[in-house]
Amino acid sequence: MTKENNTHSILIRNINWVSHQQNQVTNGYVIIENGTFSKLGEGEPTPQELDRVKQVKWGKGKWLIPGFVNTHTHTGMNLQRGYSDQLPLQQWLQQKMWPFEANLDREAVAAARGLAMVEMIKSGTTTFLEMYHLFMDDFAEDIINSGMRASLMRAMIGLCSREEQDAKLKEATHFAKTWHKEANGRIHTMMAPHAPYTCPPDFIERIVEVANDLSIPVHMHLAETLKETEDHIHTYGLHPIQHLEELQLLNEVDWLFAHAVHLKEKHIEIIQNAQSNISISHNPISNLKLGSGIAPIKMMLEKGIPITLGTDSVASNNTLDMVEEMRVAALIHKGINQNPMLMDEITTFNMATINGYRALQFEQVKGIVEGSEADFLLINQNEAHLQPSIQIFSHLVFALNSHDITDVYVQGKALMENRELLTLDKEKIIQEANAHFHRLEGLLK
Amino acid sequence: MTKENNTHSILIRNINWVSHQQNQVTNGYVIIENGTFSKLGEGEPTPQELDRVKQVKWGKGKWLIPGFVNTHTHTGMNLQRGYSDQLPLQQWLQQKMWPFEANLDREAVAAARGLAMVEMIKSGTTTFLEMYHLFMDDFAEDIINSGMRASLMRAMIGLCSREEQDAKLKEATHFAKTWHKEANGRIHTMMAPHAPYTCPPDFIERIVEVANDLSIPVHMHLAETLKETEDHIHTYGLHPIQHLEELQLLNEVDWLFAHAVHLKEKHIEIIQNAQSNISISHNPISNLKLGSGIAPIKMMLEKGIPITLGTDSVASNNTLDMVEEMRVAALIHKGINQNPMLMDEITTFNMATINGYRALQFEQVKGIVEGSEADFLLINQNEAHLQPSIQIFSHLVFALNSHDITDVYVQGKALMENRELLTLDKEKIIQEANAHFHRLEGLLK
Numbered sequence: 026m027t028k029e030n031n032t033h034s035i036l037i038r039n040i041n042w043v044s045h046q047q048n049q050v051t052n053g054y055v056i057i058e059n060g061t062f063s064k065l066g067e068g069e070p071t072p073q074e075l076d077r078v079k080q081v082k083w084g085k086g087k088w089l090i091p092g093f094v095n096t097h098t099h100t101g102m103n104l105q106r107g108y109s110d111q112l113p114l115q116q117w118l119q120q121k122m123w124p125f126e127a128n129l130d131r132e133a134v135a136a137a138r139g140l141a142m143v144e145m146i147k148s149g150t151t152t153f154l155e156m157y158h159l160f161m162d163d164f165a166e167d168i169i170n171s172g173m174r175a176s177l178m179r180a181m182i183g184l185c186s187r188e189e190q191d192a193k194l195k196e197a198t199h200f201a202k203t204w205h206k207e208a209n210g211r212i213h214t215m216m217a218p219h220a221p222y223t224c225p226p227d228f229i230e231r232i233v234e235v236a237n238d239l240s241i242p243v244h245m246h247l248a249e250t251l252k253e254t255e256d257h258i259h260t261y262g263l264h265p266i267q268h269l270e271e272l273q274l275l276n277e278v279d280w281l282f283a284h285a286v287h288l289k290e291k292h293i294e295i296i297q298n299a300q301s302n303i304s305i306s307h308n309p310i311s312n313l314k315l316g317s318g319i320a321p322i323k324m325m326l327e328k329g330i331p332i333t334l335g336t337d338s339v340a341s342n343n344t345l346d347m348v349e350e351m352r353v354a355a356l357i358h359k360g361i362n363q364n365p366m367l368m369d370e371i372t373t374f375n376m377a378t379i380n381g382y383r384a385l386q387f388e389q390v391k392g393i394v395e396g397s398e399a400d401f402l403l404i405n406q407n408e409a410h411l412q413p414s415i416q417i418f419s420h421l422v423f424a425l426n427s428h429d430i431t432d433v434y435v436q437g438k439a440l441m442e443n444r445e446l447l448t449l450d451k452e453k454i455i456q457e458a459n460a461h462f463h464r465l466e467g468l469l470k
Numbered sequence: 471m472t473k474e475n476n477t478h479s480i481l482i483r484n485i486n487w488v489s490h491q492q493n494q495v496t497n498g499y500v501i502i503e504n505g506t507f508s509k510l511g512e513g514e515p516t517p518q519e520l521d522r523v524k525q526v527k528w529g530k531g532k533w534l535i536p537g538f539v540n541t542h543t544h545t546g547m548n549l550q551r552g553y554s555d556q557l558p559l560q561q562w563l564q565q566k567m568w569p570f571e572a573n574l575d576r577e578a579v580a581a582a583r584g585l586a587m588v589e590m591i592k593s594g595t596t597t598f599l600e601m602y603h604l605f606m607d608d609f610a611e612d613i614i615n616s617g618m619r620a621s622l623m624r625a626m627i628g629l630c631s632r633e634e635q636d637a638k639l640k641e642a643t644h645f646a647k648t649w650h651k652e653a654n655g656r657i658h659t660m661m662a663p664h665a666p667y668t669c670p671p672d673f674i675e676r677i678v679e680v681a682n683d684l685s686i687p688v689h690m691h692l693a694e695t696l697k698e699t700e701d702h703i704h705t706y707g708l709h710p711i712q713h714l715e716e717l718q719l720l721n722e723v724d725w726l727f728a729h730a731v732h733l734k735e736k737h738i739e740i741i742q743n744a745q746s747n748i749s750i751s752h753n754p755i756s757n758l759k760l761g762s763g764i765a766p767i768k769m770m771l772e773k774g775i776p777i778t779l780g781t782d783s784v785a786s787n788n789t790l791d792m793v794e795e796m797r798v799a800a801l802i803h804k805g806i807n808q809n810p811m812l813m814d815e816i817t818t819f820n821m822a823t824i825n826g827y828r829a830l831q832f833e834q835v836k837g838i839v840e841g842s843e844a845d846f847l848l849i850n851q852n853e854a855h856l857q858p859s860i861q862i863f864s865h866l867v868f869a870l871n872s873h874d875i876t877d878v879y880v881q882g883k884a885l886m887e888n889r890e891l892l893t894l895d896k897e898k899i900i901q902e903a904n905a906h907f908h909r910l911e912g913l914l915k
Contacts, residue, residue, distance in 0.1 A: 106857065107864035111811050144854040251808070313805030314868070316812075343868035344855045353798065360758030361806070363696070366556050367761075409589040410789045412551065412900050413907035419552035423759070423788035428873035455857055462858035 040084030060436035092151025093347035094381025097335025100141030148427035183224035220246035304384035311337035370418035403432035485529030505881035537596025538792035539826025542780025545586030593872035628669035665691035749829035756782030815863035848877035
């Protein structure tokens with residue numbers, strides 16, 4: 026199903042390209058061929074280089090940085106922004122989210138997803154993880170058409186009969202097999218049990234077995250709230266992560282856990298000592314807004330756990346803006362630990378970018394590096410809040426506004442130029458999102 | 471020195487004006503005469519109303535909301551953005567900030583201030599409090615010219631001889647007298663001892679006496695870091711707020727304390743029980759970023775203390791963006807208290823707007839209310855992150871991006887229209903800010 030023609034070649038000159046490995050900015054040019062950075066140069070390109078490419082663009086002294094990677098969201102929920110604030114997680118789910126979601130149909134989910142993709146591209150997200158349960162094939166088709174990159178998965182709640190569990194697992198497995206590495210490699214898939222408190226252990230075991238067979242990772246909510254964590258300990262005598270270890274599931278496959286708020290040192294050490302690759306999707310804004318707490322990221326960093334960032338859904342954030350997520354992540358851990366040396370800018374920036382590509386196993390994207398697939402952003406630095414024009418990583422983490430992002434590229438293809446979307450119709454999508462929201466809300470009255 | 475001609479009258483139609491008192495949005499029109507809202511109407515204006523005004527504008531269905539009020543900043547430091555991150559407060563001051571500041575001259579401070587005003591207007595701040603010590607008359611002249619509203623004060627550090635203290639106090643007093651209620655009432659002044667740890671008690675007493683004579687409030691840093699607070703207790707046997715009470719200074723004048731991070735219940739009760747008006751300028755981002763801690767806002771709210779929001783300077787924030795400050799304020803207190811019901815949207819929004827006007831004693835600005843001076847913003851709601859178009863206060867606090875602010879008015883005069891500044895030259899100011907930064911940095915080499 027690979028459809029794109031990536032033989033297009035582009036040279037962007039007069040650009041400040043930013044290496045994520047160190048605090049280094051180079052004024053020069055980049056060449057992209059077959060969707061990959063073939064050359065990162067200093068100064069001016071040679072006449073031969075200019076001749077070789079089909080298209081030359083002027084960067085106007087903008088910054089060129091890696092794209093943002095949102096490692097935990099549910100874009101199918103994007104109509105539920107602001108639908109309910111100020112409720113604890115359980116009431117929020119039971120009284121507001123689930124009744125609304127009970128009426129979601131294919132068109133409404135499509136509208137939600139479209140709105141989310143507009144918002145993500147406009148705020149510089151090139152790649153996201155979608156954990157959702159309805160109309161997953163449509164999500165994959167939208168990745169083909171929008172040009173974004175995503176890890177998609179059919180999430181499963183196991184509080185149902187064995188037959189229903191089996192049906193869900195069959196659907197999730199078929200989806201994962203069908204779409205993994207499709208869309209020119211821009212789609213990955215994972216297996217996704219919803220959470221330890223919504224999936225009995227034997228169901229998680231069967232899901233992990235499939236992931237192992239397919240050689241794909243497992244994504245799951247973990248210890249988001251204190252209540253769910255304490256309930257698990259009460260029921261099983263074990264913290265959820267101890268339980269997964271006891272079931273010998275941690276070493277079977279690679280994992281990406283979302284939230285991981287209520288973990289103590291011994292629980293983090295279980296993750297540290299696992300023989301598989303285990304990453305965390307830290308969702309600070311959602312955890313703060315729902316009053317769930319603050320994940321022990323300082324301790325995870327000390328133990329070398331790879332940290333990525335996610336927004337969760339707009340129902341609990343209330344945006345998909347990774348610039349916001351990155352800034353709040355840096356601030357919150359400096360603040361609660363009363364230590365301004367924590368979460369230095371490069372560590373934080375990498376959490377929002379390159380660590381995300383790694384956790385979603387898009388190994389072909391390595392950052393602003395020759396040989397990497399060319400997922401990148403251009404940033405207009407000519408704004409008052411980015412002056413004086415020094416200390417680029419400080420500005421990227423602590424001063425950037427997502428609106429400063431002018432261009433978004435994935436695999437060398439422009440999804441946004443000068444803030445204009447090239448693959449999605451913003452006006453139509455906004456209109457449809459409102460129409461479907463009001464239709465669904467009307468059904469509840 | 472009142473120079474403006476405010477006889478201009480404007481009618482803005484097809485606008486959604488937002489009442490801050492309640493979750494209420496009215497589609498209609500507003501009329502501004504002599505810098506004041508003379509009419510807030512529903513639906514369409516009458517032919518007589520259209521006839522009466524000099525200018526009619528179409529709001530295009532935008533939201534009209536109060537301006538943001540930044541109640542603690544030091545815009546004279548605006549060249550120091552990103553100049554030093556990741557140091558604790560004392561090292562940050564002594565190793566980086568003070569050496570740089572030792573070389574600041576009149577032109578460099580002007581460049582910093584210009585940059586700050588561009589940034590503030592572009593992010594919807596109509597009004598700010600400036601606590602600074604150099605070239606204060608220039609700040610006042612800039613308020614006249616930029617059209618912003620500000621409370622200005624010549625801050626005083628008292629760690630010097632009595633003669634030097636007296637000279638500072640004389641200068642601060644002269645400044646306060648000269649400029650209070652100037653610029654058509656857009657300038658207020660306060661007296662400003664820097665902090666209890668930098669001002670001996672008898673110096674604070676003399677400053678408060680002047681404030682009392684002039685009937686203006688006092689602004690001071692209070693208990694920003696644990697160290698300064700513990701040092702004070704060690705030296706005097708009293709927490710700084712207990713010390714001010716003991717000195718009988720709290721009832722003498724109205725106060726606005728910045729930070730107020732390290733206060734316990736009994737300290738908050740002292741503020742609660744004072745017979746003067748005491749407000750807090752909560753600066754969550756600066757407090758988080760410097761690792762100073764998190765102010766006990768939940769307890770202050772329970773005891774009815776008026777809370778306002780400030781960014782502090784860009785050296786510790788690193789922006790002057792009140793939209794960010796408002797969102798982080800709401801998130802952090804929900805999160806650390808593990809209670810999503812705290813900091814509801816209207817409470818938070820009022821902290822960022824109307825509470826600030828009150829604390830700076832601009833009683834003539836009452837919000838979007840007939841008879842109030844017309845400080846307001848227009849918001850473009852046609853962005854993906856503000857959909858579906860419901861729950862305006864939720865979107866304002868949790869989803870708004872400052873770039874969505876298209877127009878900024880103070881006293882009915884436009885400072886920005888369609889994101890174009892009308893009173894300041896952005897390009898020239900950015901160029902000068904960089905030139906002066908590099909000149910000053912060169913002096914340190």
